[in-house]
Amino acid sequence: MSFLPIGKDTDGLMRELLAMSADVSHVLNDIEAVNVPQVEIGATPKELVLTLDQVTLNHYASQNETTQKARPILITYALVNRPYMLDLQADRSLINHLTRLGYDVYLIDWGYPTRNDRWTTFDDYLMMYVDVCVDTICERHAVDKIDLIGICQGGVMSLCYTATHGDKIANLITSVTPVDFHADDSTLSAWLRDDLAHTEAINPQAMVESIGNIPGDFINLGFLMLKPFELGLQKYLNLLGVHVEADTLANFLRLEKWIFDNPDQAGAAWREYVEDFYMHNKLIKGEIDVYGEMVDLANITLPVLNIVAEHDHLVPPASSLALRDYVGTSDYTEATFPVGHVGIYVSSRVQAKLPKLIDEWLARH
Amino acid sequence: MTETQQSTTFWHTFYATVLGEAPTLTANTPLGPSASLEDMRVRWTRRLLESTSFDASDATKKHVAEKIITSQLTALRLIETASETWQAIEPYVLDGDKWELLLMQTIQHIRQRMEAPILTHQSQLRNSETRYQAYLDNLRHQGAIWQNLQSLYMTAHNPLMGIDNATLIETSSLHSDIFGNSFASLLNGQGMTNTKALQATIERDFEAWFTLQRANHEYQLLIIDQWLCAFEDLMRQCVGLVQAGEALDSLQAFLNRWSQLADRVFKETFRSPEYVQLQRQLVDAVMHHRETQQLLGEALLSAYGVPTRREMDEAHRRIHDLRKQVQQLQRAVTMMQAQSDSAEGA
Numbered sequence: 210m211s212f213l214p215i216g217k218d219t220d221g222l223m224r225e226l227l228a229m230s231a232d233v234s235h236v237l238n239d240i241e242a243v244n245v246p247q248v249e250i251g252a253t254p255k256e257l258v259l260t261l262d263q264v265t266l267n268h269y270a271s272q273n274e275t276t277q278k279a280r281p282i283l284i285t286y287a288l289v290n291r292p293y294m295l296d297l298q299a300d301r302s303l304i305n306h307l308t309r310l311g312y313d314v315y316l317i318d319w320g321y322p323t324r325n326d327r328w329t330t331f332d333d334y335l336m337m338y339v340d341v342c343v344d345t346i347c348e349r350h351a352v353d354k355i356d357l358i359g360i361c362q363g364g365v366m367s368l369c370y371t372a373t374h375g376d377k378i379a380n381l382i383t384s385v386t387p388v389d390f391h392a393d394d395s396t397l398s399a400w401l402r403d404d405l406a407h408t409e410a411i412n413p414q415a416m417v418e419s420i421g422n423i424p425g426d427f428i429n430l431g432f433l434m435l436k437p438f439e440l441g442l443q444k445y446l447n448l449l450g451v452h453v454e455a456d457t458l459a460n461f462l463r464l465e466k467w468i469f470d471n472p473d474q475a476g477a478a479w480r481e482y483v484e485d486f487y488m489h490n491k492l493i494k495g496e497i498d499v500y501g502e503m504v505d506l507a508n509i510t511l512p513v514l515n516i517v518a519e520h521d522h523l524v525p526p527a528s529s530l531a532l533r534d535y536v537g538t539s540d541y542t543e544a545t546f547p548v549g550h551v552g553i554y555v556s557s558r559v560q561a562k563l564p565k566l567i568d569e570w571l572a573r574h
Numbered sequence: 575m576t577e578t579q580q581s582t583t584f585w586h587t588f589y590a591t592v593l594g595e596a597p598t599l600t601a602n603t604p605l606g607p608s609a610s611l612e613d614m615r616v617r618w619t620r621r622l623l624e625s626t627s628f629d630a631s632d633a634t635k636k637h638v639a640e641k642i643i644t645s646q647l648t649a650l651r652l653i654e655t656a657s658e659t660w661q662a663i664e665p666y667v668l669d670g671d672k673w674e675l676l677l678m679q680t681i682q683h684i685r686q687r688m689e690a691p692i693l694t695h696q697s698q699l700r701n702s703e704t705r706y707q708a709y710l711d712n713l714r715h716q717g718a719i720w721q722n723l724q725s726l727y728m729t730a731h732n733p734l735m736g737i738d739n740a741t742l743i744e745t746s747s748l749h750s751d752i753f754g755n756s757f758a759s760l761l762n763g764q765g766m767t768n769t770k771a772l773q774a775t776i777e778r779d780f781e782a783w784f785t786l787q788r789a790n791h792e793y794q795l796l797i798i799d800q801w802l803c804a805f806e807d808l809m810r811q812c813v814g815l816v817q818a819g820e821a822l823d824s825l826q827a828f829l830n831r832w833s834q835l836a837d838r839v840f841k842e843t844f845r846s847p848e849y850v851q852l853q854r855q856l857v858d859a860v861m862h863h864r865e866t867q868q869l870l871g872e873a874l875l876s877a878y879g880v881p882t883r884r885e886m887d888e889a890h891r892r893i894h895d896l897r898k899q900v901q902q903l904q905r906a907v908t909m910m911q912a913q914s915d916s917a918e919g920a
Contacts, residue, residue, distance in 0.1 A: 215827075217823075226650075241635065248634055328891045409854065410857070411857050418865075445642045446645050449646070466634040
């Protein structure tokens, strides 16, 4: 009789089990040996340009005088995660690569909202912060327009901003950005659409009224629940039974730091984002209101590059690719990479191609 | 040696080895060492958890270390449960359908074990006395402020400090209300709290807490049920492999297969209307309980003149609105200045 349906006898299983346990001790020792600075994130030198409440604008200066570009780039990242994902480590930093290609890059850091920010709305983020950042950058570089890169939820913000303030943007790049929030029946959709499950899994209004801001950990729990065993168990067990190089372990720790560094969400903005975008799909219906001006994606007539992750389980490709049906531009380009939502910024293979792709596309415009 | 003895010996040897202790259990040891095994399991868990000594500056390292340890412990529990099940069904796997019946029986046994704490708690809550005691225990866990609240409630103090309950009953509610709402509310500290309002708030919180417990139980039972569905699938896959003359080659492969399979099962579960309904029910209950707790807190804070959350939120809202207006005015002024400058230039 066997202990488990595994091609090993009981002694063999015992040996593997003991080895696995010994590995726990080894990995814990290896983790302890990693220097704290090795886990620090932020590889590229930056300068603080502007502080608006808890929001900051940072400038990463061009590192290539010979290919210096006249027009700077502003990157708007999602509110739900920290933007340092774009500068995780030197060899996998979109920001570092772009500055080496001659771009001045600006990145908005949304900070960590406090209870003081619970009334900040989605359009406040656009008008009180993004718009001021855009004006500041234009003034610093004496230009009328900048290039805008929007990532994930930041991509949604960049679409809303460009549709209402297109005169300040020369080129728009969206990356892993949801556009048609009902394009598929993903788990997130099932939780937030009453037409799929007869009710929503949460009541955003009640949540905000009850707790003000939405805890970042609650948002992260939602993401982890999409693959609970892979992300909560197997990922860590995979560190056992194989020799993990110190550099690999440091990379792992940096990514973990990012994954679990979730700012709380300003209550009003979060409620609007869930209700207007996820539940009611208002972006493609032209029903998003930015300080009295309706967002019509058809108003986006400037060149658009839409970057999509083929295996994205958070923003399904169909949701991003829907952009082609709604923007008004005739200069629309798509680029897809065979990775997941996070992989597009941490995969060394993608980072070897993506900055160049962006550079070549911008050079043509 | 019976299957149970064999399994117990295996795990005893394992824990004794990782703990650096000599195995004391042999095939001849009488059954019933479960307490000793459980003790070893607890000591091993404690030792793993204590083996990390990261300080606050190592938050990420500490987090990952804890995740690795808890993953290892989860994996051990799964392996133990799987081996228990496998040993029950294996003799019959190549022998027709009987293994299916034994699989269902074993899973039912595991279900009873997993559900037991929830069912016990449910049963406690059905009894009004133990239910109220559980609620008070919950209040105590909320912190010292709640202990004050409990003493407030238990002494049932009233606007007329020093009057006992019996006297209170004789006091007309009209007098109590008028006095309470006028002079007595200014007397001193804790006595400023309106007893009737406070009692109503506590009752609301108690109801909200009870609703939350029920929602939590229902949610946990669904999760256990789905975990068992995934586990049954895993066992059926193992049977399929053996029947095909194949086998997984390692524990890591077994755990990998489990993760993939369980994620598939839970993906479907999390999308089901039943789950969505239960999650909604749970989150609503959490939020409602949070609100009633906030009201309780406010009842105390307002008695001491401390600003409440509601008041702070209102102040924040006004500040936010003013901030917006100032920014819009600044922009308008800048625009007017620019127009004025260009007009002067022309």
